[in-house]
Amino acid sequence: MQITRQADYAVRAVLYLAKLGPERRAATSQIAQEQQIPPSFLAKIVSQLSVAGLLQTSRGARGGVSLARTPDQISLLEVVEAIDGPILLNECVAANGACTFGDDCPMRPVWCDAQAELVERLKETFFSQFIQLNTAPVAA
Numbered sequence: 001m002q003i004t005r006q007a008d009y010a011v012r013a014v015l016y017l018a019k020l021g022p023e024r025r026a027a028t029s030q031i032a033q034e035q036q037i038p039p040s041f042l043a044k045i046v047s048q049l050s051v052a053g054l055l056q057t058s059r060g061a062r063g064g065v066s067l068a069r070t071p072d073q074i075s076l077l078e079v080v081e082a083i084d085g086p087i088l089l090n091e092c093v094a095a096n097g098a099c100t101f102g103d104d105c106p107m108r109p110v111w112c113d114a115q116a117e118l119v120e121r122l123k124e125t126f127f128s129q130f131i132q133l134n135t136a137p138v139a140a
């Protein structure tokens with residue numbers, strides 16, 4: 001299982017903004033350059049994160065992108081799911097009738113447990129944790 005490149009870029013962009021500090025904005029061109037994200041791809045990502053309520057955007061000379069909430073209120077799960085949708089290790093985890101073996105499938109409990117553990121880990125991981133781990137200054 002692997003998250004999409006788009007979700008990885010979204011995580012990088014949110015982390016970059018989290019490191020800037022409260023209520024600080026950055027131009028998407030600045031984020032794209034410093035995080036090595038193609039600018040057109042970043043525009044789509046910013047739009048999706050904005051719709052999900054994770055980022056705020058503003059136009060104009062003093063415009064840019066900023067976090068919609070503080071880093072301790074934004075989880076890794078929210079960012080990944082805003083881009084990739086709900087995490088799903090196997091289709092049988094989403095719907096009981098998806099597997100032809102139904103309740104007799106010995107693998108379904110393993111997939112369900114693994115998915116629950118992954119979702120819980122990402123849900124409990126907030127961007128504020130990464131700021132405390134890596135305190136290198138970010139260019140503004």
